[in-house]
Amino acid sequence: MSELFAIGESVPQQKRSATRPEFFARYLVESWVPSAKAATVIAGEQSSGTFMQLPGETAELQERFRARVCSVEDLEPVSEPTLRSAHAERRGHTGKYYRAIVELAFPIANVGPNLPTLLATVAGNLFELGEVTGLKLLDIDVPAEFAAAFPGPKFSIDGTRELAGVFGRPMIGTIIKPSVGLTVDQTAALVDDLCAGDIDFIKDDELLANPPYAPFKERVEAVMPVLLKHADRLGRMPMYAFNISGGIDEMRRNHDIVVEAGGTCVMVSLNWTGMAAIQHLREYSELPIHGHRNGWGALTRHPSLGFDFRAFQKLWRLAGVDHVHVNGLKSKFWEPDDSVIASARACLTPFAGVAPAMPVFSSGQWAGVAPELYGYLKTTDLMHLAGGGVIGHPDGIAAGVTSMRQAWEAAVAGVSLEKASAKHVELRNAIAEFGSKL
């Protein structure tokens, strides 16, 4: 990887153009044309180019508006194309397929402060180019002056902690399960149990938004008094992320319902509401935005297609998301642990003056995961959500929450799980129940 493209930095001086402000994108590119040529094709397609020289495309226009190839780092070529290209097949290509890490610079003037068009530029038609047999957007970088044109997280980690009243430790949370089908009253009863267990954070499942059998407003109005009741007892109110995903007006309406009822967080399905909706919500919202990334697998799971999470989370942070899901260690999902940790680190790393997003660990989590998670990240600035690991604890929900806290306290103190569990029955029973199963 190029050292010029250090994650977490704003654009370093030596990379900047002397003549025009630019933003940057880094790609893995596979192509049947040599990598330098492929980089030029992509740069052309994504800026001033077409398949032939047109009368309007003067040298001066190119100089001002054409994307610039900053670097091409060759990787080992492959003998078979990773992805099919009928375009290559029509040309009867038979040789090798070049692979490289390519960095492009795009003039900011091409786009302006417009997130959908920023995406169309760094992640548009280029995925479909006939020259390309593999393409992944690895990362983006923008100068702080450009990032400042986008809203960014309003609450980020600090604002979230303030609202939740949780400091110096991770926010321990859970997801309302079963995902769908609970009545409003059943939901409120479960929330009551969760709050009685001193939980920090609860969220709706992404499958549950505003269904006819448990309408959003009724759900909020049933759940919020429960949260407020426990707030009096706890001296802090557990944060509940209500899933407001839907149409624009519906999201605003539902946001207002949450605010009026005294709630402290709203949740959205990022990919399926979309960039314009999230930016709009950020500008409107009085609450942190809990970003659920469902559908993300389709965008990332092939190693030579789509998006790396480093790029993805930056784009959503520009739009203003405060929390982003990153899967969990040893989860029920496909993702290797090193990828999960890299995602969390990316969320926590400042870039271009944009505040961090709080990483949300979820899926197959329980107390026993804490030491490893802390070992990797050396921070408690995260949400650690356990479904079964809290609700399914053999001694009940309160013991589930307690076991998570005990594990985190041990992790931060450098005490082994074994030693901590000798002292703490909740942790001991969590290990007995989940240690082999999960």
Next chain:
Amino acid sequence: MSELFAIGESVPQQKRSATRPEFFARYLVESWVPSAKAATVIAGEQSSGTFMQLPGETAELQERFRARVCSVEDLEPVSEPTLRSAHAERRGHTGKYYRAIVELAFPIANVGPNLPTLLATVAGNLFELGEVTGLKLLDIDVPAEFAAAFPGPKFSIDGTRELAGVFGRPMIGTIIKPSVGLTVDQTAALVDDLCAGDIDFIKDDELLANPPYAPFKERVEAVMPVLLKHADRLGRMPMYAFNISGGIDEMRRNHDIVVEAGGTCVMVSLNWTGMAAIQHLREYSELPIHGHRNGWGALTRHPSLGFDFRAFQKLWRLAGVDHVHVNGLKSKFWEPDDSVIASARACLTPFAGVAPAMPVFSSGQWAGVAPELYGYLKTTDLMHLAGGGVIGHPDGIAAGVTSMRQAWEAAVAGVSLEKASAKHVELRNAIAEFGSKL
């Protein structure tokens, strides 16, 4: 493919549940667990399930809310996983990987009329499941009663033809090129040339929305008088799709600018504005929505991951898109022609009472493509956009447009290109210029 899942039909009676209204999704599934088991895992994950039986998940709740496996059609297994799963690796899986076409039925009550949550259900976390080593959403099907809860295209093909005054032939169009960098005045001058050539349709490039060097309002105000001037002469006004992609308020504002100036179409980057934005725009807009699918390659290009276009276009039609891009035959993109044709057919096929979207053919197109395109589709209900093929015609833009019309007239009349070109110099010179190049 299951006959129960015929494209273009509303849900047939024999597929419907007797007890609950449902919508349907069909997938290609690859898994290290047998396909029937994988189908059950996906159905659980995407409805009432979690990784363990929870107290609230009663038999009655499952009966009402759990997704149902309708069918599992086994395909040949493979010996290597298509996509990596750390979950499988942790279990030390060494055997084969099952592949199947799986159909699931989801209770409509789980979702209600909520597009982002419909997506979270049919295309959410399931892509990331550890059991899954390949997953593609092939198609969806919804009963007409459910589809009626979504807006659907407001103009569709007929409304677009009315506004453009183009009947009984394809709409011949082009894209403003170079994509970026033209001043407002240069754009207006090019539009003037295009209209002088009797073009039917012009669109902005997806890379151009509202940049500082050619602000949207100024661009509309420079272009619209040109269109109106030619409308007087032509008796119809060429349709111009102004790219309003941006934030929600910006899109509404820019839509209003187009309406006030007398324009007849707005364009959006579907994937990067998003589902909520498009539905919102559909409910607000007085104009057809021209849907650009840039970024689509990331979602579809791997044969065992992401989305098939059949599902994709139905979702955007539910949201209310009137025109959808489908690439072109023998284009500069990766896509094989049969895939392009299947996409166009999908757009044109009614489903569940939802109006068709007008398919937009673009990329590397020119007159010579018309006979083959018509041969496949036997319709002229489409847009045929040529960039270089119109603007780069050796005898100028008017000859470029004329050559496209001549080719289409010949195609519809069953006259060969060779015969038609003997009669038409514009077509003859197009073949001479582009026949070998493109």
